[in-house]
Amino acid sequence: METFQDRxxxxxxxxxxxxxxxxxALARRGMKLVLADIEPGPLGDAEKEIAATGxxxxxxxxxxxxxxxxxxxxxxxxxxxxxxxxxxxxxxVAIGGALQxxxxxxxxxxxxxxxxxVIHGIEAFVPRMIEAKQGGHxxxxxxxxxxxxxxxxxIYNTTKYAVVGLSETLAKDLRDDGIGVSVxxxxxxxxxxRESERNRPEALGGGSAADSGASNSGASNSGASxxxxxxxxxxxxxxxxxxxxxxxEAIENGRLYIPTHYEGxxxxxxxxxxxxESFPKxxx
Ligand SMILES: NC(=O)c1ccc[n+]([C@@H]2O[C@H](COP(=O)([O-])OP(=O)(O)OC[C@H]3O[C@@H](n4cnc5c(N)ncnc54)[C@H](O)[C@@H]3O)[C@@H](O)[C@H]2O)c1
Numbered sequence: 001m002e003t004f005q006d007r008x009x010x011x012x013x014x015x016x017x018x019x020x021x022x023x024x025a026l027a028r029r030g031m032k033l034v035l036a037d038i039e040p041g042p043l044g045d046a047e048k049e050i051a052a053t054g055x056x057x058x059x060x061x062x063x064x065x066x067x068x069x070x071x072x073x074x075x076x077x078x079x080x081x082x083x084x085x086x087x088x089x090x091x092x093v094a095i096g097g098a099l100q101x102x103x104x105x106x107x108x109x110x111x112x113x114x115x116x117x118v119i120h121g122i123e124a125f126v127p128r129m130i131e132a133k134q135g136g137h138x139x140x141x142x143x144x145x146x147x148x149x150x151x152x153x154x155i156y157n158t159t160k161y162a163v164v165g166l167s168e169t170l171a172k173d174l175r176d177d178g179i180g181v182s183v184x185x186x187x188x189x190x191x192x193x194r195e196s197e198r199n200r201p202e203a204l205g206g207g208s209a210a211d212s213g214a215s216n217s218g219a220s221n222s223g224a225s226x227x228x229x230x231x232x233x234x235x236x237x238x239x240x241x242x243x244x245x246x247x248x249e250a251i252e253n254g255r256l257y258i259p260t261h262y263e264g265x266x267x268x269x270x271x272x273x274x275x276x277e278s279f280p281k282x283x284x
Pocket of ligand 1: 012013014015016017018019036037038039062063064065090091092093094113141142143144185186187188189190191192193194195196199
């Protein structure tokens with residue numbers, strides 16, 4: 001996508017971390033911003049910060065795990081600004097712990113936000129973006145955990161591998177519609193991801209259930225902190241602003257993959273080599 005000026009971007013998970021930095025970076029490029037997040041207080045603060053750049057903003061409290069909520073977000077975005085050109089499906093939560101110990105609620109919560117959240121974004125926005133025939137770009141936030149697996153990070157890995165696969169296919173499916181796709185794959189970023197439990201619904205083991213220790217031990221903040229980004233993934237912790245700048249550059253240049261840490265390359269190459277070595281030899 002070549003032009004940002006006066007076009008409209010929607011960012012989910014915009015109240016904190018990578019989403020907030022992405023929204024700010026896009027506003028500074030002249031975009032109008034629709035900010036979506038489940039946390040109304042921080043969402044209001046983010047809106048003030050982004051409006052201070054002079055950008056037109058609209059903040060919409062949204063639960064990305066709910067299709068009606070994301071459809072309502074799309075309705076408000078199209079009603080206010082007439083079109084949407086950049087969609088950042090970024091909201092996400094992290095959980096740690098061995099798969100054999102995962103509770104059904106752990107799966108439901110993390111898949112609901114990290115995978116269904118992205119699917120809902122596509123369902124609610126993409127047909128309308130195609131219909132508008134103005135082109136555009138979609139950024140799905142996955143993770144390095146979508147490219148390599150780590151012990152104790154299985155639920156998160158499952159969602160992020162799915163987001164990488166979905167994005168790769170979406171890029172092919174949308175090629176003729178002039179809509180680009182990028183998949184953001186960071187390692188450590190200094191955000192509140194390790195406090196993801198703050199947004200966990202009570203019905204899915206959050207709130208008092210999580211506090212009382214009833215949830216999977218790996219789902220506690222400290223467990224998620226140790227497991228998320230586990231030993232294989234740990235590298236530098238980058239500021240979210242650096243990640244946002246890489247994403248904006250990828251939108252501008254139509255790049256599909258946005259790996260953010262050089263430290264990750266060797267791990268990915270080892271995985272690719274292990275898969276490569278497992279293929280049968282061609283018949284002689
Ligand atoms: N921080 C890292 O090290 C890192 C690494 C790789 C990938 N990521 C991914 O980056 C994305 C952004 O996370 P972050 O690191 O900025 O964390 P963060 O916790 O600072 O921000 C995530 C935002 O998503 C919001 N959110 C949570 N559940 C939601 C829901 N159901 N509906 C709408 N919004 C919801 C939160 O309120 C928060 O504002 C996530 O997809 C995460 O998996 C983060």
